[in-house]
Amino acid sequence: xxxxxxxxxxxVTGKGQEAxxxxxxxxxxxxxxxxxxxxxxxxxxxxxxxxxxxxxxxxMPKERFSAQMPNxxxxxxxxxxxxxxxxxxxxxxSSFDGNNQAPLFGEGTRLxxx
Amino acid sequence: QQQVRQSxxxxxxxxxxxxxxxxxxxxxxxxxxxxxxxxxxxxxxxLIAIRPVSNKKEDGRFTIFFNKREKKFSLHIADSQPGDSAxxxxxxxQGGSAKLIFGEGTKLTVSS
Numbered sequence: 001x002x003x004x005x006x007x008x009x010x011x012v013t014g015k016g017q018e019a020x021x022x023x024x025x026x027x028x029x030x031x032x033x034x035x036x037x038x039x040x041x042x043x044x045x046x047x048x049x050x051x052x053x054x055x056x057x058x059x060m061p062k063e064r065f066s067a068q069m070p071n072x073x074x075x076x077x078x079x080x081x082x083x084x085x086x087x088x089x090x091x092x093x094s095s096f097d098g099n100n101q102a103p104l105f106g107e108g109t110r111l112x113x114x
Numbered sequence: 115q116q117q118v119r120q121s122x123x124x125x126x127x128x129x130x131x132x133x134x135x136x137x138x139x140x141x142x143x144x145x146x147x148x149x150x151x152x153x154x155x156x157x158x159x160x161l162i163a164i165r166p167v168s169n170k171k172e173d174g175r176f177t178i179f180f181n182k183r184e185k186k187f188s189l190h191i192a193d194s195q196p197g198d199s200a201x202x203x204x205x206x207x208q209g210g211s212a213k214l215i216f217g218e219g220t221k222l223t224v225s226s
Contacts, residue, residue, distance in 0.1 A: 031212050043158070043203060043216035056213050091157055099212050100165065102148035102205075105157040 002026070004106030006092050012112045013082045021077040021109045023092030032075050033093040033103050034067055043091075049075060050097070082113045117141055118206050120217035129226045133191040137204035137217050140185065144206040148214070149178065149189050151200040158203055162189070194224045 005024040013019050025032045034046040047057040049069040060067065064082075069075040079086055089110050093103035118139050127133045137147075148163035164171040164178045164187065171178040175194075180187040191198055201221045205214040 033212070033214075042218050045213050045215065048212055050212070056211065058213070089157075095212065099210065100146040100207070101212070102146075102150075102160045102163050103212075103214065104160060105150075108157050 004092055004094050004104060006090075006106040006109050008109060009107065010110045010112070012114060014114055015083060016081050019079045019082050019086075019111055019113075021079075021090050021092075021111070023075045023077070023106060024073055025075065025092070025094030026104060027073075028096065029094035029104075030072075030097050031095045031101075031103065032069060033095075034075070034077050035091040035093065035105075037089045037091055037108070038087075046077070079111075082111075084113045087111055087113045117144075117215045118204060118217040120204055120220050122220060123218070124221040124223070126223045126225060127194050129194060129196060129224055131194050133194045133198070133222055133224070135189045135191075135202050135204070135220045135222070136186065137188065137206075138184075138186045139206050141206075141208065142185070143208045144215075145209045146207050147178070147180065147187050148205050149176075150203045150205065150216075151198075152203065152219075153200045161202075191222075194222075196224045196226050198222060199224050 007022045033048040036044045045059040052069045064080045089108040091108045093105040095101040095103040149161045150158035152158045175192045177190045201219045204217045
């Protein structure tokens, strides 16, 4: 079985450009998560969906960041007007139903904002 | 606000020794505690997890010890091998929520 698939693996954007990151969760998993990892902040929760519905976006920066899950097979994280401080590894993860289950991570998208 | 704390930040042990990694938490509603390890250039991978109905969970050389009263839990890696060298993250989530809060990580180095 394929794991969580994230594309692209690496993305370089100029300051002020838009970046869209894609995630395909494990088939049959109803909970999908986005995390961000940096050296300074560590692993930060951004948002999660269950059965495609947004459940908790408490970690999402209030401006410029948005996440969607238009169908059960993919989710997107969009960052508008990217800034150098957005540079990080963005990790998507999924689990069977969310509660009391450790999500399984994809390989991540390394975003570099120049 | 850091709700899950890990110590030490880095740990070096000799091959064959038991490595002990520690975590503590603040929120008494937390009820699920996984550990992940992460090798350089890779994403975190689930290692082992425990629910507070138990105070111990074993999986091969990896054991979680859980102390609900003190809100502490630890990962013991027995017979440590150089291949265990990685960064280890503990995490916790609240009952009714799937949101995992991660600790800061412990970088483990196993020397041969």
